[in-house]
Each structure stands twice: as C-alpha cells, then as structure tokens.
Amino acid sequence: QRSCYFKGKARGLDGTVCKSAFSYAAGPAMVRKTAEADVVRLRKYEIPIKRVARNLCLDPALIAAIMSQESRAGLLLDNGWDQERHKYGLMQLGGQQHPFGGWDSEEHINQCSTILVLAINEVRARHPTWTWDRQLRGGICTYRAKMGNLPVYEEDPCDRDNYYVNSVIRRAQYFKRHGF
Secondary structure, eight states: OOOBSSOOHOOOOTTSTTGGGGGGGOOOHHHHHHHHHHHHGGGGHHHHHHHHHHHHHHHHHHHHHHHHHHHTTTOBBBBBBOOOOETTTTTTTTEEEEESSSSSHOOOOOOOOHHHHHHHHHHHHOTTTEEEEEEEHHHHHHHHHHHHHOOOSSSSSSSSHHHHHHHHHHHHHHHHHHHH
C-alpha cells in the first residue's frame, strides 16, 4: 500500500495526522483573497488536477495551492513563462529542467507534481524522525528550491522563509473546502 500525501483519513487535509500542519493561525487576508480569485481560474484545470492527484496519491488541493502560489493559476504568465522567463507552467518549472507538454497541460501538471512527491520523499528519507507535518513542510520548501534550481543545503529548507509554505498550506485549506 502506498502512503498518500494529504489523502484519506490518516493523512488528509481533514485528517488527524496532518491537522497540525493545517491549523496555523489564519494568515494575511491577501492569501485568502488571492485564493478566492484563483479558484475560478483553477476550475479550468480541476479534472487534470484530480486525475494527476489520484495517480500520484496527492491531495488535489495541494496541487491547486502550488498553482495558485506560483502563477496565480496562470494569471501571472506570458505564454506559460514568468515575467523573467526563467520558470515555465502553472507550477513554475525551472528553466533548466525540460518541460513536458504545454504549460497548462495535464502532462506538465503531472511532471511538476511528480517533482513535489520526490521532494517530499527526499525530506522524509533524510529526516525520518521529523513529524509528518514537518516532513511535508520541508517537502514543499524543497519543491520550491528545486523548481528555482536552488541547492538545498539547510537541515530544514523552511529555516529562512516560512511565508511560502504557510501560504501554500493556507491556500490548500481553502481549495479543499471548495471542492479540490
């Protein structure tokens, strides 16, 4: 049996194991406002998000949250590229990595989500004594570093900047409540 990231009662957004990872005090109102606006754009990708999530055993809300955080579900992109043309796609694949499929395709969502799973697994393997919450947070931070082609040296990749992971978590909570 595969272990799932955010799925089911054991590790779901609404489950007890991950509950503390998703029980931080409500963040800035801006995160909620952007999530509210992004959910409309994310509906266009709901079926591919859910299909990829099912195949990788991820919660679709986590994939949606990263899309929202990275590209505002495509709003900030110019023909799939960020403003500096360094990152590509809804989940912002680093320019040195070869993208699969179009910037908003299911194939590309799958590629980036696979990198997320690998990042979580890497943190879990390096830190087996960490709580699941901390492993997940570390995996999200490692995903961010890998997508930006940055080396991950710190014991805890969230050491310096918790804003990113907290924002992703808050967005995932919101999207989970809204059908993802």
